[in-house]
Amino acid sequence: MNALIDQDTTFIVQGITGREAVNLTRECLDYGSKIVGGVTPGRKGREVHGVPVFDSVAQLCKELGTVPDGSVVTVPPAFTKDAVFEAIEAGVKLIVIVTERIPRFDVAQMVELANLRGARIIGPNCLGIIRPGVAKMGGIGGPAKDAQKAYQPGSVGVMSRSGGMTTEISSTLTAAGLGVSIACSIGGDAIIGSTYAELMPMFEADEQTEAIVIYTEPGGRMEAELARYVTENDSKLPIVAFMAGRFMDEMPGMSFGHAGTIVEGKADTAAEKIKRLNDAGITVAEEIGEIPDLVKEKIAAKAEV
């Protein structure tokens, strides 16, 4: 799958009768997304904003006569693993996991099965994906009218470990006239289904995308992985990064903001990550407000080459 989502992407919502899921369904439908069904065990026959509810993913596929492209999973942490396995085994290829506080071992299991079956997981602990003006999959950007305000179609791809900051950065890019091609809230946990480096080929294949902005934090090695990817693959997309949580370098062993931010070694610190990103030619902005100009400079520099 190259584009993650477009106007034809169909998806379902697992846990659709939950309070947050009902809102999310409304928001996505209003935005133009194609939600073909929902799953909550024991609630077959109901409807949520006109979307039919089934007992299982397999049942949904059988009765609708089709396997949806994706699923948004928003069920409590103790049940998430089973719900994701269920979607993967039914043949769903794109799974957005909204749920937070899932034990890391469960996440590793879900990701391992997804890799075996050729499925992609976004999250957990994320707000999903938006292709501005086309569709959104997840709570990203909030209600349709709010999402329209913050996300206008444009040329910059956004990947962020923070759901809220995905919108803040996209809004800044929108206000500067650059707009957003696809924004992906990748999740704040220590293990996530799709890292920056793993999503890069998808952005590179996207015709609309001319540059990338990432929001990042201390903890984990996925920035080092991105730096390596960019260096080894001579990526055509210039990248601007924003690093939050620099203060955490003074407080090893403490976690702030997201579960994934705990610094377990020297390579996890903000300072070390900034250095690695810089070495790979990725500019690290000091302030959010600088991002649009840095992106414009990078796009212009690329055009001259």
Place this chain on the structure above:
Amino acid sequence: LRFFEYESRQILQREGIPVADGGFATDAEGAKAIAAEIGGPVVIKSQVLTGGRMKAGGVKFADTPEEAEAHAREILALEINGHMPKGVLIGAKAEIKQEYYAGVIYDGVRKLPTFVFSDMGGIDIEEVAEQHPDHIGRGHFSTILPHMDFNAKDAIASIGITGSELNRLTPILSKLARLFAKYDMTLAEINPLAQLADGTFVAVDAHMDMENEGRPRQKRLLTELGVGDEETREAREPTQFEIDGEKVDSVDHRGVAGNVTEFDGNLGLVIGAGGGSLTLFDAVRRYGGRPANYCEIGGNPSVSKAKNLTKLVLSKPGVDKIAVMMSIVSNTRVDIVARGVIKACLELGYDPAEKIAVFRIPGAWEEEGFKILDKYGVEYFDRSVSMHEAAKRAVEKIGAAT
């Protein structure tokens, strides 16, 4: 959730990994009794959740039970890096042929758990990895296939270990991996894993860390070990201010208004959400501001929750003003937070216009929120003012550090 050494030993034992003779005591008399039972030279180790206990004098050796008692008394009274010991571990000082290292951690890039094994135990494994990479064996193992020993065997054999050593070490490393998975650990290590004179292996020291997300389903183990729900076991013990913050958050389940961490500045922060708080805390410091605290609001908390968090921050000694700031919100309502922070000021007898340096929360229900702020004369910003500009303005109003 970090485990004390004596707890990690118990976990190893219940999973069938041999540990060196010894026992845990909370007083000097108990230490003496354990030493007498062991009947030989012993080591007395402070049970603290911090590194550097050897250097600090938290580890001592004794030849007699009386000597062990005296050492235990000293160690029990010794504070290390701000931590008082929970007790002492008395261990047999066995004759060791060689020290090994056995560990299991996550590899966040491959997204799988991985073995780390070395025949250079007893020292910092990161140091070994840097200076003697050929003495480190690694290998991932599946989280969905049935657990099998061969992965552990390969990791050990990869550094040239064979013969009876390999066959004795394999089940130990394999069992360590099993308990890592079973108990939601993010770290399980035995260092050193000692080979005794008779060729057998015992764990001499162990270190384990369970992730908080696993706690709800690990209640049985935690209860058996006597770990209370209230024990955070963070790198630093929570302060009273932080405990009070936790209470504010737990009163009702709607939204988050917590994750409070104490700092010693004069600018109180009422900020959110996860990434927004990290960004804003940095931003305040970037302009020379001195935050009094870190916190997170998100997920649409109630007015009273926002109010109680704000009151807690405003009541903290040394706080002159507060800055109320978030990244653009789509779920949390601007008007609800605005109501909460203004109510907090009023209930404490403060003028909101004076106490709230800036309010910068754009997004859902912002028109309603801004109306309320207008009424009380609070300086606020919409999304056209960046998070950094808002933080800068807050610092200007309170005065930067000199």
